[in-house]
Amino acid sequence: MDGRGLRVARAALTRLMEPSDLPGLALIRVLGPEDAVAFIAGGDATNATVERQVTQLLSEAGTQRWTGLSEALGRWRPRLVDVAPERDLATVARLGGGLLVPEDGSWPRALDDLELGAPIALWCRGSAARIPEQSRCIAVVGSRDNTAYGANVSVEIAGSLVQRGYTVISGGAYGIDAHAHRGALSAAMAMPGTLGGTSQETVVEDGSGPPTVAVMAGGVDRLYPSGNDDLLRTIAERGLIVAEVPPGTNPTRYRFLQRNRLIAALCGVTVVVEARWRSGALNTAHHAEALSRPVGAVPGSVYSANSAGCHRLLREGSAVCVTDASDIAELAGAMGENLAPEPLAQTALYDGLGTSDLLLLDALPLRTATSVEKLCIVAGLSAATVLAGLGRLEALGLAEGVAGGWKRRNR
């Protein structure tokens, strides 16, 4: 079993099985990619050992709708006539791409969180060496019919994220997706250390990852939608286009929904910029939520139907309100890292206070006293800083120690 054979086998399997075909993915785990192909091609459908092991894996994954190997083979075998992995690999190689498999060192480990539902492989096309680790990837997604507001926010947020060294991942669709990709590409071209200019030049790899990655619902050879042809071509040149389905595959509704799980799984944070009450972008957000990854939603006018889905996420508690890249970086960082700076604003009441004292003051409850430990958590400050700050605030008459801890003192 050499590396090449394994890659060819996974290439074949991406054609035999639809995304998230859990019985198929279980079969691959049980037999390995190469034997799985051989089994589908001519194996004994009544093999009790394989049946038992697949059933076991599916049961562990909580799958209930498992009707047995025989029926699954009935689903895969009609597609054997279309299997041509060497041809597919050659097609993608001609486009400057290849097949990334879980056995590769550069396989995005973030996909492991999908467990049995992780993709068989990723067809890639582009200049980037790898997809950065999830903490450096942010999904910026939204509806196809964006407003001018949504376009501006997408471009600015994506650009600002790239300036901070993040990779912006989206779905390559019209609307918010396209604006997010464009904002990421523009910011990358404007950055020192990269070669701006014509689209023929390649981005200098400085270890900070590609500016943007498009995850497609169809094959990476098909630049869909056609109106985004130029954009997707530029993404391939300066970033990466990936898909779990093989070249030539049409995007379908089912594949769009499955694609959304990949976007969510690759990213530390998923941000929805604009979405209607029912929108595919909410599907991506729910995938992120299911993976326990933070979701951000950009607020907008209550009169904009294009923000109704974002407000829904906020209202239901599925998403955190984010207004700029700094808010998003805070979500992406470990607790306490990347804290968004407080906007500069008039501070009449609290003139002369340092940042930590301001944070502490904001954290102090008005009525019911709280403990130093709680203040550390709420203000995001060390115990020493909190204790020193409480001393200063008390001296200024802004805080008071009472039975049970500390609270704000009304002036």
Add this chain to the structure above:
Amino acid sequence: MDGRGLRVARAALTRLMEPSDLPGLALIRVLGPEDAVAFIAGGDATNATVERQVTQLLSEAGTQRWTGLSEALGRWRPRLVDVAPERDLATVARLGGGLLVPEDGSWPRALDDLELGAPIALWCRGSAARIPEQSRCIAVVGSRDNTAYGANVSVEIAGSLVQRGYTVISGGAYGIDAHAHRGALSAAMAMPGTLGGTSQETVVEDGSGPPTVAVMAGGVDRLYPSGNDDLLRTIAERGLIVAEVPPGTNPTRYRFLQRNRLIAALCGVTVVVEARWRSGALNTAHHAEALSRPVGAVPGSVYSANSAGCHRLLREGSAVCVTDASDIAELAGAMGENLAPEPLAQTALYDGLGTSDLLLLDALPLRTATSVEKLCIVAGLSAATVLAGLGRLEALGLAEGVAGGWKRRNR
């Protein structure tokens, strides 16, 4: 101790003590209003029993900075010269108002949640018989320098709340407050059962409470700010103006902040429509939060500094995202009551379909019919699944069998 004496005593105490003067409020609890006045006027400052009881109450309330009766008397006694409760009562009576005291049946019991910090009394001016119970009162507050967006949202939300039978409570200030009051008044005048028309007519009391109440930081005889003079006069005619400070009192920063606690305490929900990063409206929201009352924040453009405070509340988890009166009514209701209806949205064609039927639907051609064999390959499903799925899709009017096979049915 008759009712009149008690009312006169509380009237006097509102002049002797600033809002939330906890030692003073404790003294009133210990001695009762009339004896408290007498004690301040000429009582023995070294009375150990009174001192002990006040100290006990303050300790129960968590107050530590209690330096003794003697110092507190030093704070109250200089004001004795200004005490003229009968004159104050007469002043407010001339304006068509009076003094509401906790001993009255119509005292808003919601204020009890302020515990020791509950006001001594409420000076009222207006036509309304009483402030409705907190579940029927919604605070709509925000910054003084509103945008056109904030004005529209305030007017619409307040109007819609009044149409639903709620009383809109705000601070009578410029900006969001004024627009909320105006929206409430307009909606009330347009409603059947009320007499629209000139401001001389009074609103018919139908048990649903006044459309709006303004809680002032200064005396109810002072229509502050002067630019809102007409508005506040109309509120007095059709609703209610209240204050815990006696007539003639100037609004100060401290009194504004204390006034905010009354707005929060009177209302089941506090809604912030527009607020800057630092804004007095956030103070009202924090009071509501401290009282464990729900807070709603209206989202807006991320480019609007006037929405930054709302987004801050959302981001910090202090507020729930609300976009209309229906969202707010849901917050105001007990759990499960007043649930906002899901916006009407087109039900997608594929709602409720299982995975295999979705795959099959995606695979069905729109124009030229295809064979079951071909569908198996395209959809990645077994023949049995395809046949069963075609039956279901046909029954739903989504597929049709024609000469040459199957195709999608246009609805």
